[in-house]
Amino acid sequence: MYTLPSALKQEIGKYNELIKEYQSKKIDPKEFKAFRVPMGIYEQREDGTYMVRVRCSAGFISPAQLKRVAEIAQKYGSRLIHITTRQELQIQNLELQDTYHVLQDLYAIGLASRGGGGNTVRNIMASVDAGISNDEVFDVTPYNIALTNYLIAQPDSWTLPRKYKISFSGSDKDNAFAAFNDLGFVARVKDGQKGFKVYIGGSLGSQPMVGHVLFDFVPAGDILYVADAVKKLFSRYGNRRNKHKARLRFVFYKLGKEKVFELFNQIYDEIKQVKQLHFELPLLSPVSPTINLPVETPVDKSAFTLWEERYVTQQKQAGYVSILIPFEHGDVGPGIIKSLGEFLTPFGEDVVRFSMRQNIHLRNIPKQYTATVYNFLQGIGVDTAQSYILNSLVSCTGANTCRLGICLSKGASGRLREKLASSGLSLDRLNGIRINISGCPNSCGQQTNADIGFYGKVGRTDRMFPAYNVVAGAVIGNGNPQLAELVGSVSAWDMPDLTIDILRSYLNNKGTNHSFSDYFKAGGKEDIKNLCQEYSKIPDFKDDKNYYFDWGSDQIFSLAGKGTGECSAGLFDMIDVDYNTIRQSRDEIKGITDPNKAASLLAKIVTASSRMLLITKGVEPKDSAGIFDGFTERFIKAGLVSGKYSEVVNAVKNGDYAGLPSQKNLVFDLAADVIDLYENMDDSLQFPAEKEKEQPKEEVTNKVALKKDLRGVACPMNFVKTKIELSKLKSDDILEVLLDDGEPIENVPGSVKGEGHKILVQERIGNYWSVVIQKR
Incomplete structure (x- = not known):
């Protein structure tokens, strides 16, 4: 197309x-x-x-x-x-x-993969029911294709600071998540003219953001100007140094909405003055006038009727239906896909759309052929008997194949599907509930626009275990988009049971026609938090090994096999624990009137702020006093944060919380300064003030300049200490580190290589390893 x-x-x-x-x-x-x-x-x-x-x-x-x-x-x-x-x-x-x-x-065959990855214009999405929905303002598909044709022909679409995601929705229901993309278009008509409401800066990854409304209405003919201006804005002001802060939303975080809008308008006006951008809307092929297929009766009438209720929708075109074909995790064998393509050919060109829930939606099927389609799906082995919710769980590929995956999200989704099927819940009452799972903090599983979402993390007791942060309550469309909120965490082992408990609570409290977001706002948020707390106790490995295996794996959980930066993922995952504690506690304290509860929350903020960045200094405190001593020594005395915070740090160290409510602003300032340090930390784990103090390093020969014995140091601390030693060297200097067998040797060299350094030697010596690294 x-x-x-x-x-x-x-x-x-x-x-x-x-x-x-x-x-x-x-x-x-x-x-x-x-x-x-x-x-x-x-x-x-x-x-x-x-x-x-x-x-x-x-x-x-x-x-x-x-x-x-x-x-x-x-x-x-x-x-x-x-x-x-x-x-x-x-x-x-x-x-x-x-x-x-x-x-x-x-x-x-007219298809391309260009822009499927990297810092490029990615696939442009659209409402899966575009062109056939009774609710749409107009069909956005031609505009999607026209914008695609324009952008993928431009050389600068492939050299952006990070990915550029765009989506089109046919109405304010926003079922294509326009408000959650870098650039989103929502169909509108004003004074008889077609156009779009435009969102900018939305994203679902780390530090997610709902897009800002850039235009309440822009004529449809201007979409190329808008998309080009946003692309050029992103290219000029996006962060090309730090890929973790490179998405368009970080330009907003850095410059603020007003400044970004000012810059956009300058670029937008520049383009309009120097370019004349016109496009022709592609013509979609009409439905096939003649279909040479027999009209069949269903092989099982009662099963067909139930399937029809669940998976068949009337189109706005009289006499035609849309049919959803579900595939677990979006996975399907090429044999089934080939059979489907052959079967659908008589129905015309515009018959297939892929959905964001990883299924296939057929369209423009004459109603009399509904049973024919049903019989065909039965014949090729498509599961047509399950409730919709069992076939709409979304999971990224996770650690099964992805090099960034922490958890086996597909395994967790599969186990959840099994448990839901036998849960006794009224599953057909849960149609429309969005459950999304990502194997890491990235948002390939789109968890932050879900009713219930999970993203993988590393949990720890006496050792690592697979776990998930839990988010819930996203609001989609109707002019009030909201991201799902972080409500707790859960082990991978308990995740399916927690989900069923949440759904049971929802069904018991939903009332008539209440959406999940309505339930969430009316007390469901606290219910979910309490349920997460019930699952917070994790037994030690010796007491219950189940918690230390991921779903679908017979290996004890580790980060081995993870690709670029797996130790970095563990490092930032640990930092994020304290980062999220600070955010949650700050939000929670707003409604607290009890001074004792307020003092307790403020103490949590001071503790999390003090501990959050200790790992970047290779500090592993043995007790709570060690947290505050380490922070005082490495951050306050080092001049990275102000000495004015010593008072509240020492108060919390000594258990004296009573005065904290009167010093709330000082505590909040401490947290803000620590977060600011984190956000300005470079890839070598150094902060701006440290870089200013750096002295030129002496020239050394191409021999081992430093040697560090990291035996007995666990992941990811061994990687942190390696980075600290490398930061002392100049480019091309040599560092030798000694690492234990097992997780350390499996993880550290890969993480070091992922940061651009060179592994010269990796040699076993008895029960440990020598790794010789040349700094980039």
């Missing part, structure tokens, strides 16, 4: 040349990766295994293309096609050389 860029064929050829140079070690792996990822090709968790992400604007693909994608997957040995939460397809488990041939074959 979209038009392939003129430069794409040449870029595919260049990619093939780079594969050869990479395989013959003529280019640095980072140089190859920098080209490969923006082409939409990711390396999976297993070394040497890749996937190709196929752009499907508005979730559209023709039946013929669908069939050919399946054939391409089969041709190169892939047994898995994955539907993503951005309405795309992924061909999984490919050999590197085959990825080039896949790109060639996709090009031949």
Whole structure:
């Protein structure tokens, strides 16, 4: 449906040349990766295994293309096609050389993977029911395709500070989450003219944000100007140094809404003065006038009736229906996809859309063929008998294949599905409840716009265990979008049971036609917090080993096998515990009138603020006094934070909380200063004041300049201490570290390489390892 860029064929050829140079070690792996990822090709968790992400604007693909994608997957040995939460397809488990041939074959059928990854314009989403919904203002699909055609033809769409996500919704219900994208368009009509309400800066990742309303109405003909101006704003002012603060929302956090809007308007006016941007709306193929298929009766009348109630929707076009085809986790074999493409061909070109809940939605199916479709789905093995909620759980791929994954989110989702099916809950009353799971703090599973959401983290008792932060209560659409709120945490083992308890509480309290967000606001938030607290006790490993295994794994939980920066993930995960404690306690104290409760919350803030960044200094306090002593020594006396905070730090150290309510502003200032330090910390874990004090390092020869014995130091502290030692050296200096066998040697070298340093030697010496590192 979209038009392939003129430069794409040449870029595919260049990619093939780079594969050869990479395989013959003529280019640095980072140089190859920098080209490969923006082409939409990711390396999976297993070394040497890749996937190709196929752009499907508005979730559209023709039946013929669908069939050919399946054939391409089969041709190169892939047994898995994955539907993503951005309405795309992924061909999984490919050999590197085959990825080039896949790109060639996709090009031949009018599809591309360019922009499937990296710092690029990503797949542009649209309401899955665009063009067929009774509620829509107008069909946004043609505008989506037109904007796609424009942006993917621009060279600067591939060199942004970070990903640029765009979405179109057909009404204020915002079922394409326009308010949660970097740029979102919501269809409107004003004085008979088509146009859009425009959101800017939304995002669901770390430190998520609901988009600001940039325009209450902009004419439809101006969308190219708007998207181009936002792209140029992002390119000029986005953070290219720190990928963790590189999304568009961080420009708002840094400059503020008024300044960003001022800069946007300057760029917007500049573009309008120098460019004339016009576009033609693509014509969508009409439904097929003749369908040479038999009209069948259902093989099981009662089962068909129940399925029809759950999965079939009347379109606004009289006599036509939309049919949802569910796939658990969005995973489906190419054989099923091929059969589906063949079956749907007689129904015309505009028959398939991929949804953000990782399913396929058929459209423009004449109502008399509903049973024919049902019988076909039964015949190819699609599960048609389950309640909708069991087929609408969203999970990213997690640690199964993703190099950033912490938890096995698909395993957790699968176990939740099993437990829900046998829970005794009235599942059909839960239709529309959004449960989303991500395996790490990134938001590929879109947990922060869910009714109930989870994102993976590292929990700790006497050792690491898989766990999730719990968020809930997102509000979508109707002019009042809100992110889900953090309400607690839970072990991976207990997550399915907690979810069922939350749903039971919702059903018991929902009343008539109450949404989950209504329940959340009317007391559900406290119910969920209390339920999380009930699951907070984690037994030690010797008492119950179940908690230390992730769902679907027979290995004790660790970060081994995680890709770039897995120790960094553990490090920042630990920092985030205190960061979130500060945020939650600050919010909670607003409604507290009891001075004792207020004092207790303020003490929590002081403790979390004092502990939050100790790990960056390699400090592991043995007790609570060690937290405050370490903070005083490494941060107050070092001049990183003001000495004025010594009073409240010492008061909490000594258990003297009574005076804290009168010093609330001082406590809040302490927390704000610590958070500011964190947000300005560089990749070597240094803070601005430290960099100002740095002295030029003496020249040293290319021999081991430092040696550090880290035996007995656990992850991620061993990685932190390695970073601290590296920060003392100049570029090309050599550091030798000694690491224990097991998790330390499995994790630290990979994290060091992920930060750009070079591993020269990795050698076992008895029961430990010597790792020799050359600083970048």
